[in-house]
Amino acid sequence: MNPNLLSDHEDGKLAASAHLRWQRLSRLLRAPLLRPLAALAVLLLIDFLMIPGFFHIELKEGHLYGSLIDIVNRAAPLMLAALGMTLVIATRGIDISVGAVVAISGTVAAMLIGGTMVMHDGVPTYASNIPMGWALAAAMGAALLCGAWNGLLVAGLGLQPIIATLILMVAGRGLAQLLTDGQIITVYYKPFFFLGGGYLLGLPFSLFIVAGMFVVLALLMRKTALGLFIQSVGINPVASRLAGIRTAALIFFVYCFCSVCAGMAGLMISANIKSADANNAGLLLELDAILAVTLGGTSLAGGKFSLVGSVIGALIIQALTYTIYSLGVPPEVNMVVKSVVVFLVCLSQSPEFRNLVHSVKRVPSS
Amino acid sequence: MSIAASSAEPALELIGIHKAFTGVKALSDVALRLYPGEVHTLMGQNGAGKSTLIKVLTGVYAPDSGHILLRGKAIAPRSTLDAQECGISTVYQEVNLCPNLSVAENIFIGRYPRKWGGFGPIDWQRMAVDATQLLARLDLHIDVQRPLSAYPLAIQQMVAISRALSVSARVLILDEPTSSLDEAEVQLLFKVLRSLRDQGMAILFVTHFLDQTYEISDRITVLRNGVREGEYAASALSRLELVNKMVGVPVDASAAGQALAEHAEITPAAPAGEVFLQARGLGRKGALAPQDFSLRSGEVFGLCGLLGSGRTELARLLFGADRADSGAIGIKGQNVRLSTPRDAIAAGIGFCSEDRKKEGAILELSVRENIILALQARNGLLHVIPRKQQQQIATNYVKWLGIKTPDIDTPIGSLSGGNQQKALLARWLATAPDMLILDEPTRGIDVRAKQEIMDFVMALCRKGMAILFISSEIPEVLRCSDRMLVLRDRQAGGEFVRGQLDETSVLQVIAGEAA
Numbered sequence: 001m002n003p004n005l006l007s008d009h010e011d012g013k014l015a016a017s018a019h020l021r022w023q024r025l026s027r028l029l030r031a032p033l034l035r036p037l038a039a040l041a042v043l044l045l046i047d048f049l050m051i052p053g054f055f056h057i058e059l060k061e062g063h064l065y066g067s068l069i070d071i072v073n074r075a076a077p078l079m080l081a082a083l084g085m086t087l088v089i090a091t092r093g094i095d096i097s098v099g100a101v102v103a104i105s106g107t108v109a110a111m112l113i114g115g116t117m118v119m120h121d122g123v124p125t126y127a128s129n130i131p132m133g134w135a136l137a138a139a140m141g142a143a144l145l146c147g148a149w150n151g152l153l154v155a156g157l158g159l160q161p162i163i164a165t166l167i168l169m170v171a172g173r174g175l176a177q178l179l180t181d182g183q184i185i186t187v188y189y190k191p192f193f194f195l196g197g198g199y200l201l202g203l204p205f206s207l208f209i210v211a212g213m214f215v216v217l218a219l220l221m222r223k224t225a226l227g228l229f230i231q232s233v234g235i236n237p238v239a240s241r242l243a244g245i246r247t248a249a250l251i252f253f254v255y256c257f258c259s260v261c262a263g264m265a266g267l268m269i270s271a272n273i274k275s276a277d278a279n280n281a282g283l284l285l286e287l288d289a290i291l292a293v294t295l296g297g298t299s300l301a302g303g304k305f306s307l308v309g310s311v312i313g314a315l316i317i318q319a320l321t322y323t324i325y326s327l328g329v330p331p332e333v334n335m336v337v338k339s340v341v342v343f344l345v346c347l348s349q350s351p352e353f354r355n356l357v358h359s360v361k362r363v364p365s366s
Numbered sequence: 367m368s369i370a371a372s373s374a375e376p377a378l379e380l381i382g383i384h385k386a387f388t389g390v391k392a393l394s395d396v397a398l399r400l401y402p403g404e405v406h407t408l409m410g411q412n413g414a415g416k417s418t419l420i421k422v423l424t425g426v427y428a429p430d431s432g433h434i435l436l437r438g439k440a441i442a443p444r445s446t447l448d449a450q451e452c453g454i455s456t457v458y459q460e461v462n463l464c465p466n467l468s469v470a471e472n473i474f475i476g477r478y479p480r481k482w483g484g485f486g487p488i489d490w491q492r493m494a495v496d497a498t499q500l501l502a503r504l505d506l507h508i509d510v511q512r513p514l515s516a517y518p519l520a521i522q523q524m525v526a527i528s529r530a531l532s533v534s535a536r537v538l539i540l541d542e543p544t545s546s547l548d549e550a551e552v553q554l555l556f557k558v559l560r561s562l563r564d565q566g567m568a569i570l571f572v573t574h575f576l577d578q579t580y581e582i583s584d585r586i587t588v589l590r591n592g593v594r595e596g597e598y599a600a601s602a603l604s605r606l607e608l609v610n611k612m613v614g615v616p617v618d619a620s621a622a623g624q625a626l627a628e629h630a631e632i633t634p635a636a637p638a639g640e641v642f643l644q645a646r647g648l649g650r651k652g653a654l655a656p657q658d659f660s661l662r663s664g665e666v667f668g669l670c671g672l673l674g675s676g677r678t679e680l681a682r683l684l685f686g687a688d689r690a691d692s693g694a695i696g697i698k699g700q701n702v703r704l705s706t707p708r709d710a711i712a713a714g715i716g717f718c719s720e721d722r723k724k725e726g727a728i729l730e731l732s733v734r735e736n737i738i739l740a741l742q743a744r745n746g747l748l749h750v751i752p753r754k755q756q757q758q759i760a761t762n763y764v765k766w767l768g769i770k771t772p773d774i775d776t777p778i779g780s781l782s783g784g785n786q787q788k789a790l791l792a793r794w795l796a797t798a799p800d801m802l803i804l805d806e807p808t809r810g811i812d813v814r815a816k817q818e819i820m821d822f823v824m825a826l827c828r829k830g831m832a833i834l835f836i837s838s839e840i841p842e843v844l845r846c847s848d849r850m851l852v853l854r855d856r857q858a859g860g861e862f863v864r865g866q867l868d869e870t871s872v873l874q875v876i877a878g879e880a881a
Contacts, residue, residue: 225742225750228735238729242687242719243793244711244743303730 032297036312039295039345043319051326063199067322075318076206077102077265081285082292082310083213084261087254089293090234092302093154093161094128095255098262098289101146101173102282105263106270107176109139110185113192130188136267143263146172147256155251155285165255168284176278186275196272206268210311230254234302288317295345316345375438377402377568378454378537379425380443383432384550387736392418393429393592398570399536405559405569405581407600410589411612411672411838416572419589420541423570424456425449428482437536455530456539463526465515472514473529500528504558520551524558531562538562539570544578556582556699574672576605576877588612606870609672613840613873639663640698642832643715645684647693651817653679656692661801661832666775666823668847669836670872676856677836678720681803684834685717686710716794718804722783726790729779733771733789734760736778741796763792768818784815791819801832808837820846840872854878 047067049053057066081098088095112135113128128135146168153164187193198205221227232240233247241247265285270276294300295316296309320341324334347353378400385393389834393415400406410416421427423434425443433440438451443449446456463472470493471478478488479496497510506524514522523543530538540559559582563569573579579586579600586603588595588611593613603611642663649656652674661667669677682688684695686704695704697713704710710717719725728736737760742751751759760774767788771781778786787807794802804823808816823846827833837843843850844867852859852875859875867875 023576223750224747225745226747228731228739228742229747231731232728232735232739235730236724238727239719239725242685242707242717242725243740244708245739246708246743 002201005048018049022199032306033309033312035317035345035348036099036296036309039348040312040316040319043316043323043341047319047323047326054326059202062202064202067326069204071315071318071322073204073206076204076210076269076319077282077358078285078288078292079210079311079314080261080265080268081289082257082296082314083210083217083307085286085289085293086163086296086298086305086307088258088308089290089298089300089325090230090302090305091251091254092234092237093254094290094300094318095150095165095258096162096286097146097150097165097168097172098265098286099282099284100169101143101259101262101277102177102266102269102285103173103176103276105143105266105280106137106276106281107179107185107265108142109135109192110270110276111179112138113187113189114185116188119251126190128192132189132191140260140263143259143266144256146263147259148252150250150259151255154255156250173278176276177280180278182279184275184277184279188272193271193274194318196268196270196274209264209268213264214307214311221307231303231305233279234305254314256358288314291342292317295342374403376400376402376435377437378570379433379435379438380423380625381409381433381435383419383422383434384430385422385427386430391592393422396432396589396592396594398500398587398594399597400568400570402536402566402568403563403582405563405571406585407571407573407583408589409574409586409608409612411571411574413848414589414612415592415757416589418592419542420456420539420570420572423449423454423539450530450533450535453533453536454539455533455535455537456541457530457543458541459524463514463522463529465522466513468511469501469508469514469517470494470510471523472525473497473500473510473829475529477533496532497528500532501525503527503531506558518551520547520554523547523555527558527562530838535567537568537570539572541572542574543571544573544575545582576608576672579608580605597716606873609873609877613838631651639665639832641832642698643684644696644699645693646696648680648683648690648695649692650679650688650690652690653856654683657851657858659851659861661755661834663800663832664827664830665848666827666833666835666846667833668850669853670840670843670850670876671853671856671859672838672876675876677853678805679856680853681717681805681834681836684710685715685803687717708743711740711797711799715803716740716797716799716801717803718787718790718794718805718807720788720809722786722809727778727786730777732775733764733769733778733781734774735787736773737763737792737796740793744797759796760792763789763795767792767822782815784819787819791822795826799831801834802826803834803836805836806838807835808839808842840869844869844872852876 044054049069054067057064057068058069059065081102085095112130113132116127118125118127150165150168153159153167154161157164194205195209196206200208229240229245229250232243232245233250237247262282262285266282269281273281292313293310295313296306296311298305298309320338321334322338329337378398380396380398383393383396384391395417398408398419408416408419418427422429423443425445426445426446428442436441436454441452443452443454444581449456454471460641464475468476474493475499479492480486482487494510501508501510501524504524504527504642506521506523506528508517516527517525527538527540543555547555547728556578559571563584571582585597585602586600586608587597588608590612639662641660643661645657645659647656647658650653657680659667669680671677683690684704686706689705702709702713704713707717723729728739729838731739734756738756739750741759745751754784757774762769763769764774769781769785769788769792771785771789778789781789791807807819807823820842823833823835833844835843847864849861849863850867851861852872854876855878859878
């Protein structure tokens, strides 16, 4: 046997396996969720190094406590809003009325629940104006109505999404302020607070709401053709209509869905602060939601989308806020630092920028 | 009268222009001579290379090789602005001016006259006076202070022209300026063009309207498949000859053509099935005059006509993509309303659009998703096709149609045009339609894929499907169709059965010379 031949053969095998490994690695590097995950990891690493006891989680009175739990809990409304926003953006749309819907649903719920504490034989019991279930349903109904309005303007009248939802962005918060006379409405009804600050199985209840919504969406994507149709409409609405997809109905649906998500976020926020603040509740939440979707790797140009990515994006934003506060960065600098980080993450997602980096790298080597 | 062309020096001369896009030849060895004081019309079918040539002339594309001579001096415009500074101005089909600025501002945009020797504020008064004078040159007397949008499209086009003139153009290119004008407006435009020609301007006019070509042109250059067919004096070229040159009549049957011809002989006109679709007075204002026709199961019904003749419009009406404003459609003897594509799909109709990229493929979705899309849409949102079944359907069609793709999960956008077209054909076949509308199914794809698709169409037809076949390649339509409708200027030119027409007579009908 020719020894050279053998070694050649071995070399070839080695090279092939190296090639395979490289292929696997490069496929991993191109995985769409890698960048948002990496960004989150870097943030957490900084927290680990700079904030003592950051990863410490302890069990107190059957509740889990710790910075991580705190971040996840506070990110819950944003995660909900981002989930809804993902579908809207996937159809090439945008919904900037999210914050206004948060204010509306919170206000409706708070006004209908109101609540008083009465002493019965020395035991405090709580009474709401109307049963809480009805109040929550009314709040969600109001949110759905908002979504239907947006959907009608975009899908029915063909308005540009940013303009169509701008109307509600302005009018919605104004409406909520009218309802409350510009006052903060305080809720005195303990069961309501559970939505924002309760615990179940040791974990914040808000997480279960988000998880529930995520599971519903994931099932919709798997068990129905919704995901395919949304992507198709987002990439090419004309061709989708010609293929027989009800594009208008689909677009109407995503705006309704987005508002329902925002409405739930509104309930969470107002339960958390035990009141409805029509002026400030959910202020600029739409921008954070859009940001979360973008950070998660869903393009504003529509089409392919990632629900997991948007959830990670929301976590990045909340972790960033937490980090900035924990590091003792003065509040004045807060916004600037946030924008710089966001800029860096978005830059890393820009194909133009990546090409630029690649070409700069290639020049010296050739 | 036009200045004697041959004696003068050309205002603009193109020599040996080559241009290819990723291996596809768009222009090869194209020459063009444009003399001062003539209206020269550039004619050719879609994809003949007209737009590419204009873009080379105006600096949008750089030619791969060849020369552009302006009054004998070589120029190499790198942008439209560059070309404009050389004296080549272009007016496009869609007026690209600012509708909310005044007429005067539009004419002088970017070059506003200024006070104090060019450094002061804008001299509005001078601008208005100059604009009025410029427009007067075109015999147009309008208030230049009013916003452009206050005037009809024809006037806007004149403003675009006078803007071109104000940069002292020597060569004026008009790219399909009359597509959106009505007859009176066209006459107004032509009056201006004639007066400019008499002042010595060299005008290159691009259009696909035959009547207008003969009305205004001194000479005609015909392009076909990126090659110059020839340059002719308008008076020496009959309409029939012109259409012949544009469409191109094969001198001898190519190998592919022969194979198809044999194919056709083995399968003589299929025994006509029952009437599947009956249209009575079907029409839409501005798109198609009311038409009566019927399609039978198991027959290929061809639609022939030049671009803009109403053939695509007719297909869109049948598919519910546009709403008909007159007439009725019956399917299998029952009256139906086809007001959306969904209605048409439910009635058993499929539609392969002529514009694959805009109206067909969902480029970023996979071959599998593209193939099952129409079927899934018909099944509805809730009845999702199981993944396994999707794969089965896609794999089968990839095999049957010979779609060349690495696998069924590759984005369709990375496939070649021919393979994309086959996948879109598969999308409709998967819905098992009774009738299939194929609008230019073979445009822009290579000869092999073309033949494969045509073979498939014939096979489908033999299985009893009704096929509405639209193509600008007349030989193709003649070969395939059992019956055909020739459209001309959105009107019916006549309906014919197989064997009743040959290429020449079809061309005659299209050209409007009675057959």
